[in-house]
Amino acid sequence: MQVTIGKQVRQAAVTGALGTANERLHAEACRYIPGGTSRLHYYYHPYPIYARSGQGCYVTDVEGVERLDFLNNMTALIHGHGNAAIKQAIVEQLERGTAFSEPSEPEVRLAKLLVERVPAVEQIRFANSGTEAVMMAIKLARAYTSRSKIAKFEGFYHGYYDYAQVSYASTPADWGPAEAPASTASSGGLADSVVDDVLALPYNDQDAVERLLEAHGHELAALIVDPLSNRAGFPLPAPGFVPFLREIARRNGIVLIYDEVISFRIGYHGAQGKYGGEPDLTTFGKIIGGGLPVGAVGGRGEIMALLDPRERAPAVASGGTYSANPLTMAAGLAALEQLTPEEFERLERLGRRLRERGTAAFAAAGVPGQLTGDGSLFRILSTAEPVADYRRSLPAPGHEGQMARLHLRLLEEGVIVSRDGLGCISTPMGEAEVDRFVSALERGLGASSAGG
Ligand SMILES: Cc1ncc(COP(=O)(O)O)c(C=O)c1O
Structure with a gap:
């Protein structure tokens, strides 16, 4: 079941509009917890979405907005939510x-x-x-x-x-x-x-x-x-x-x-x-x-x-x-x-499809970037250079803020990855979810290359 995707987040996260449930919760959290967060990863500017529930490959936030979860508690939930x-x-x-x-x-x-x-x-x-x-x-x-x-x-x-x-x-x-x-x-x-x-x-x-x-x-x-x-x-x-x-x-x-x-x-x-x-x-x-x-x-x-x-x-x-x-x-x-060799092979095929199509989306948009990874893991990078080590994985000069913008764009498009571009496939996903990710990425890249 799916409800409107992301529009409230466009208001909340991108324009900083007041009064949303996510923003209110974060403001309250900041009174009790440094920066409102017990975990460095939770925070991104201006404030994170707060999860209310998850089912399969979807997470619903406290405003009732449902998104495809490509992060799965930082890759830990290989079966998604509620297996x-x-x-x-x-x-x-x-x-x-x-x-x-x-x-x-x-x-x-x-x-x-x-x-x-x-x-x-x-x-x-x-x-x-x-x-x-x-x-x-x-x-x-x-x-x-x-x-x-x-x-x-x-x-x-x-x-x-x-x-x-x-x-x-x-x-x-x-x-x-x-x-x-x-x-x-x-x-x-x-x-x-x-x-x-x-x-x-x-x-x-x-x-x-x-x-x-x-x-x-x-x-x-x-x-x-x-x-x-x-x-x-x-x-x-x-x-x-x-x-x-x-x-x-x-x-x-x-x-x-x-x-x-x-x-x-x-x-x-x-x-x-x-x-x-x-x-x-x-x-x-x-x-x-x-x-x-x-x-x-x-x-x-x-x-x-x-x-x-x-x-x-x-x-x-x-x-x-x-x-x-x-x-x-x-x-x-x-x-x-539940993780049989066959299931790992299926996840690997999905991962390859996502990385190849995602990298092609960067090339088509004329934005420096690529999707790296293996198996069910991927990372969205802001450089098109081959990545052999940490230094060569960093954003191309002038593109340092690209991933942070894209992260918010993807949230608007109903897709969750980490703010630095980490993502993964979970077993409830199939080609349809991978293709939705790629479409969201294409739209997000169009928006961010248009001045995001
Ligand atoms: C490679 C690697 N090692 C260790 C850790 C630490 O694990 P934990 O967050 O469960 O303490 C992480 C966390 O993301 C990790 O990615």
Whole structure:
């Protein structure tokens, strides 16, 4: 069921008209919550739409405006909203209890499914968010290697653990040479020692990475990489780059961590099933919780054993009052059980159609831009140049505000993506929804190139 799309948002978000329910809620929120938001992503200028409900691939806001949801809680809801099997699993678990001091069976079932699905994961441990998973993986790597520094790629986002907040939002003013990026604090509140303990690397530049790792490898506990990094514009790994990372990490005794918090949704065995690389540890989040808060670390038994409390106090201590809570575990299991190899192939075909047609829409409009990504993931970029790394994913000169304008235009057209152009396909979608997205993009680009 669909109601008028977007017109109120044109008034509210574009002209800033007073009195809409979204604007009133945001004004009220600002009195109690800094900037009105508990999550950086929620906010965009002048104020966000507030969700009231979601069903399938639609979200209805507090003004009753329904939009096609191509964001799905930042890619976490691979089945969209109100999936029947997930709802049933949650309700059944709700009847039994929401959380206990004791472990429960759904945790064992979800762990088994993930271990069976991802060959590099011999054991797994659950947490409440991707951020926590990354934190746990880095601590495991440190305990395993008795080293403390880590290496990460410039422009790659891995959540908001201190060490992950280095060099994910570098700018030309502070990023240093391309072949040896500066380590920069991407958030206030980081100790200087944290920034000093992180080596920033240029993605897809094998020679530079080799030079940097040969020089610093002996002090590095971990090399963390997202095989398909949203924040860096979804650069695909260059041929040979992934096996190279595996080999150089091994040669230098560095734990190779794949952060698949987002990229696990691109294939039945995750991004590692597609690109290879045999990571020592993998971090998960988003889709494995079926729409409830989740994170997990899995990997080689020898490293995961550092969490084992059976014989002595574990080398790495971790807890979390809600870690592996049975509601999340039951929802995650119901979500993953529906994701067959055939369904991943269908999502991949839809994703390819959307990216190809979306990129063609930019060319037709004469606006610099393209849609990057893989599988069910896409990112709208404001540059037409091939994207190999973070720096090359940034807007073409003079087009810095293009995506923010397009984001609001797409909201008016009844389509939700993130304000920086992240989007994804969910299983309730088919070609009709993809084509509606492309039409909305075409109209949005027409409007924004006409002076938006
Ligand atoms: C690649 C990646 N790693 C880690 C995280 C952090 O996950 P969470 O937001 O669940 O803490 C995110 C979040 O978007 C992410 O994209």
